[in-house]
Amino acid sequence: MKAYLNRRYHFSASHRLHTDVFNKAKNRELFGKCNNPHGHGHNYTVQVTFSGLINPETGMVCNLADLDSFAQKNLLSRFDHTNLNTLESFADKVSTTENLSIEIYRIFQSFPAAHLEQVHIEETSNNSFDFAGDRAPFGMRAPGTI
Amino acid sequence: MIFLTRKAEFSSAHFYWNPQWSPEENQRVFGRCANRNGHGHNYTLEVTVAGEVDPISGFVVDLKELKDILEREVVSVYDHRHLNLEVPEFISEIPTTENIAVAIWNRLDNKIPNAKLHRVRVYEMPDLFADYYGEP
Numbered sequence: 001m002k003a004y005l006n007r008r009y010h011f012s013a014s015h016r017l018h019t020d021v022f023n024k025a026k027n028r029e030l031f032g033k034c035n036n037p038h039g040h041g042h043n044y045t046v047q048v049t050f051s052g053l054i055n056p057e058t059g060m061v062c063n064l065a066d067l068d069s070f071a072q073k074n075l076l077s078r079f080d081h082t083n084l085n086t087l088e089s090f091a092d093k094v095s096t097t098e099n100l101s102i103e104i105y106r107i108f109q110s111f112p113a114a115h116l117e118q119v120h121i122e123e124t125s126n127n128s129f130d131f132a133g134d135r136a137p138f139g140m141r142a143p144g145t146i
Numbered sequence: 147m148i149f150l151t152r153k154a155e156f157s158s159a160h161f162y163w164n165p166q167w168s169p170e171e172n173q174r175v176f177g178r179c180a181n182r183n184g185h186g187h188n189y190t191l192e193v194t195v196a197g198e199v200d201p202i203s204g205f206v207v208d209l210k211e212l213k214d215i216l217e218r219e220v221v222s223v224y225d226h227r228h229l230n231l232e233v234p235e236f237i238s239e240i241p242t243t244e245n246i247a248v249a250i251w252n253r254l255d256n257k258i259p260n261a262k263l264h265r266v267r268v269y270e271m272p273d274l275f276a277d278y279y280g281e282p
Contacts, residue, residue: 001278002279004277057164058162060244
């Protein structure tokens with residue numbers, strides 16, 4: 001039987017929305033308070049969804065301890081309590097949560113034990129983002145499909 | 147088509163153990179979840195059903211009736227019970243979050259009048275939950 005395992009992780013980071021393509025005034029106009037030169041920060045929540053057949057020996061889609069240690073190594077130790085703009089992932093990209101979603105999707109795609117369906121990132125309790133590669137995320141697909 | 151979700155809660159004990167493995171292998175794979183004395187969670191169940199709105203009642207499904215079905219089929223069987231020892235489907239299956247979602251689907255499928263069961267979501271904790279859509 002195919003089931004979907006959802007796990008939420010939390011990290012805190014600072015960032016600043018800014019692009020070298022535009023001048024100072026244009027950055028301020030486009031990004032508003034998110035362009036504050038000193039940066040600001042968020043408590044991010046990352047929700048990953050993996051699918052797979054339930055292993056009859058373990059009752060699991062994948063071992064949660066393996067997923068947690070993968071997340072610790074590849075997400076939390078790299079992103080938690082950092083300034084996102086200083087990370088290699090954002091060297092040539094604005095550290096918007098859209099770009100963060102794509103980067104985190106890319107990271108979890110290499111978890112070997114289950115199939116990554118999608119990532120859901122909450123930047124604040126009012127802003128969230130879903131990314132499922134080239135498919136529409138769950139809940140945003142045509143009626144009658146999962 | 148409208149999708150309607152009803153929540154219910156139950157608190158249960160469980161542990162993870164595959165009787166075909168040695169105690170060492172169970173410990174290696176399941177870690178502290180293999181403690182044979184069990185541990186417990188406050189589970190949250192979300193059941194989503196899909197259907198068309200009845201033109202007279204304005205309902206997809208009568209929420210009171212859905213609540214009663216969840217109570218009868220799931221909560222009264224699982225709540226304040228040891229899943230491994232007291233719930234029939236977990237005598238032979240390990241009560242992981244994934245297997246609990248499948249078991250609840252099997253308990254509810256075809257029992258909800260006028261609506262199709264769409265998704266069973268089981269939260270073991272706010273940061274860990276499993277979904278089952280009836281897929282083989």
